[in-house]
Amino acid sequence: MIFETIITTQAGDGSIHIAPMGIREDNGLIVLAPFRPSSTLDNVLGNGYAAVNYCDDVRIFAGCLTGRRDWPTVPADKVPCARLKSALAHCELKLERIEEDELRPRLFCRVLHRVSHSPFRGFNRAQAAVLEAAILVSRLHLLPWEKIETEVKYLAIAIDKTAGPREREAWGWLMEKIEAHRAALKQGDAA
Amino acid sequence: MIFETIITTQAGDGSIHIAPMGIREDNGLIVLAPFRPSSTLDNVLGNGYAAVNYCDDVRIFAGCLTGRRDWPTVPADKVPCARLKSALAHCELKLERIEEDELRPRLFCRVLHRVSHSPFRGFNRAQAAVLEAAILVSRLHLLPWEKIETEVKYLAIAIDKTAGPREREAWGWLMEKIEAHRAALKQGDAA
Numbered sequence: 001m002i003f004e005t006i007i008t009t010q011a012g013d014g015s016i017h018i019a020p021m022g023i024r025e026d027n028g029l030i031v032l033a034p035f036r037p038s039s040t041l042d043n044v045l046g047n048g049y050a051a052v053n054y055c056d057d058v059r060i061f062a063g064c065l066t067g068r069r070d071w072p073t074v075p076a077d078k079v080p081c082a083r084l085k086s087a088l089a090h091c092e093l094k095l096e097r098i099e100e101d102e103l104r105p106r107l108f109c110r111v112l113h114r115v116s117h118s119p120f121r122g123f124n125r126a127q128a129a130v131l132e133a134a135i136l137v138s139r140l141h142l143l144p145w146e147k148i149e150t151e152v153k154y155l156a157i158a159i160d161k162t163a164g165p166r167e168r169e170a171w172g173w174l175m176e177k178i179e180a181h182r183a184a185l186k187q188g189d190a191a
Numbered sequence: 192m193i194f195e196t197i198i199t200t201q202a203g204d205g206s207i208h209i210a211p212m213g214i215r216e217d218n219g220l221i222v223l224a225p226f227r228p229s230s231t232l233d234n235v236l237g238n239g240y241a242a243v244n245y246c247d248d249v250r251i252f253a254g255c256l257t258g259r260r261d262w263p264t265v266p267a268d269k270v271p272c273a274r275l276k277s278a279l280a281h282c283e284l285k286l287e288r289i290e291e292d293e294l295r296p297r298l299f300c301r302v303l304h305r306v307s308h309s310p311f312r313g314f315n316r317a318q319a320a321v322l323e324a325a326i327l328v329s330r331l332h333l334l335p336w337e338k339i340e341t342e343v344k345y346l347a348i349a350i351d352k353t354a355g356p357r358e359r360e361a362w363g364w365l366m367e368k369i370e371a372h373r374a375a376l377k378q379g380d381a382a
Contacts, residue, residue: 001355122194128319164192
């Protein structure tokens with residue numbers, strides 16, 4: 001089972017890196033699988049720590065895919081790292097072992113500390129639609145335009161019916177990216 | 192903004208009714224809009240109370256649409272009602288005023304009590320897909336078969352990639368219902 005979360009890690013110079021990641025559990029450990037190369041991988045290999053942020057602010061997911069990586073963090077409680085201020089819950093991890101892979105090494109991490117900050121507010125269909133659109137945006141170069149267009153049209157229904165301001169803002173950022181992709185495709189056709 | 196939750200209400204004989212419902216907030220009140228006629232409407236009008244259950248067990252959503260309404264509850268803390276045992280959080284409501292409507296009256300409710308039981312575990316794409324399939328199942332009679340088929344095929348991707356056992360079970364119940372609908376359509380064609 002895979003949960004979509006935001007991983008925060010700390011570089012050697014103290015700067016914090018924020019990245020969306022699908023995580024899973026394996027025998028009580030949390031498994032991160034960052035791509036190679038990536039700041040998340042460098043940072044976890046560097047100091048051995050990370051935080052998982054369980055967030056319902058989908059602007060952070062959409063933001064990380066559209067050049068908006070600056071989200072408020074606070075220092076973690078127990079490890080040299082930070083967590084997102086808006087996380088509904090977070091846990092702090094220590095790297096335990098690595099399963100090597102050329103593309104996506106697997107980092108098996110122990111949970112040292114887990115805190116709940118705010119209650120779950122229920123499912124929101126627009127939040128799920130923003131996440132699906134974010135995944136779509138991360139794969140634009142792999143997909144035919146017709147598929148992108150059909151999927152956006154389908155996801156837009158949940159946005160229209162159930163979104164709040166945060167979901168609309170996140171959706172807007174993703175749609176700009178898709179519009180830019182379409183414009184580039186058109187220019188390619190014209191050339 | 193609309194959140195998909197499970198509403199629990201209590202009938203005059205003490206029995207508990209469980210029903211999925213999209214809720215919204217309006218000036219600090221929670222607005223329920225149950226269909227007329229429905230047990231949820233009868234019960235809230237009957238004793239003036241309800242509980243909102245913020246659940247991530249999507250079997251309850253899919254179950255209520257496929258004849259599986261018997262989920263463990265515990266008594267509410269402050270009002271004559273019950274809440275779902277598996278709720279990550281819940282709140283207890285008192286009916287404050289009614290906006291009449293022939294199809295869906297709006298029940299404006301005050302939150303008397305709010306409790307968090309378990310932390311949010313992050314977004315799971317399969318949970319969102321089960322919810323979308325549940326909405327699809329509730330509208331089968333309104334939709335052409337091609338649309339149903341296309342949507343199921345799309346949603347199945349997230350199930351395959353990210354579901355846990357609860358999501359697979361819920362998905363199975365919904366797929367049975369869709370299969371039965373298809374069989375009925377075929378029989379209709381043959382007649």
